[in-house]
Amino acid sequence: MHIMVLGAGVVGITTAWFLQKEGYQVTVVDRQNRAGLETSYANGGQISVSHAEPWANPSAPLKVMKWLFQPDAPLLFRPRLDPAQWRWALTFLGECTASKSAHNIRQMVNLGTYSRSQLQALRQELGLEYDHLEKGILHFYTNAEEFEGAIEPTRIMQDLGCDRQIIDAARAVDIEPALAPIRDRIAGATYTSEDESGDARKFTQALAERCQQAGVNFCYGAEVLGFDRAGDRVLGVQVLKEGRHQTLRADSYVLSLGSFSAILARQLALTLNIYPAKGYSITVPVKNPEAAYQVSLTDDEYKLVYSRLGDRLRVAGTAELSGYTRTLNQTRCRAIVRRAAEIMPEAGDWDRAEFWTGLRPATPSNVPYIGRSHYGNLYLNTGHGTLGWTHSCGSAAALADIVSGRRPEVDFAFTGL
Known part of the structure; x- marks a missing residue:
């Protein structure tokens, strides 16, 4: 056939x-x-079973309202005269209940765990090289309320077999010393040792x-x-x-x-x-190898992910529901650079950031x-x-x-x- x-x-x-x-x-x-x-082409680079909490969760509606007029918001909804956009948005709100969020976490953890094992078998079979690292993914939180909100989804993932551990700031810095500059600001973290990272384009x-x-x-x-x-x-x-x-x-x-x-x-x-959720990324050269991260990171408050791709650093995230345009929004580009430089100032040559945007095919769930x-x-x-x-x-x-x-x-x- x-x-x-x-x-x-x-x-x-x-x-x-x-x-x-x-x-x-x-x-x-x-x-x-x-x-x-x-x-x-230039996504966040994570193989992240642990990134299974859907955007549509009980805390999302209030956050979206707060972010509605914030141009550098992690999730930005720009209303258009587009029935597909409004159908998506209304369905999204319907998915924000605790029961639906738990159901969707189950779907994504099950598929993610299976997919990671398939990737590992494929890599071993073919000997593919794509700057991959098997050092896990660490979610860190600089906002105590955000950290508290992550505990229940993490427990659901644990029940589904995802080994996402709840850890404190000291343990987070032990796992990834590049977070030392913000040790005192970390309210808590989670760590999934089996997750990976790598260059999706390669x-x-x-x-x-x-x-x-x-x-x-x-x-x-x-x-x-x-x-x-x-x-x-x-x-x-x-x-x-x-x-x-x-x-x-x-x-x-x-x-x-x-x-x-x-x-x-x-x-x-x-x-x-x-519906397209326009995401952004920056790619920069490593500035100081001793200050640059090896473990892939997720900054949940700002919805940013960090991956080490050889001698490059990739930081990606944010979502803009604004149709099919792929025009770079410089405000959102600068927001990523600003946050990354604030978290790990010596890790990358942030002034040499290469910007990219792509359209993620998002479902409401x-x-x-x-x-x-x-x-x-x-x-x-x-x-x-x-x-x-x-x-x-x-x-x-x-x-x-x-x-x-x-x-x-x-x-x-x-x-x-």
């Missing part, structure tokens, strides 16, 4: 890999000229090369415009490539186009409640769409939000099982099952 994967980000490329391992003929279609050049591009060596075909420079369909079957994908309109055909299709999945799905009368659609030959692997890198290998392995008629090993609410 010939399967066409739409999208060459980390989710699309891992999907292609696991499908070809099942013996399928696979073609990957993407508008860029190489894999991993959009949302996977991983995606290295795996794409292995896919090509294994026989996967790549159709780069092809912008997906729509679909040909008849009844409950997709007959082909309409693309624009080198100025020419073409129709590409396969037996089955996988939709992995990130934030753009929702727009294309509407043409098939599929409603995917995915933070739980992605993985599985069958109501079209007999169209599958979904999209809507991973901030956790595409974390969930990519597990999502891909599970989808390969579903395509092959098997029930995936992980306990997750797959679509169509």
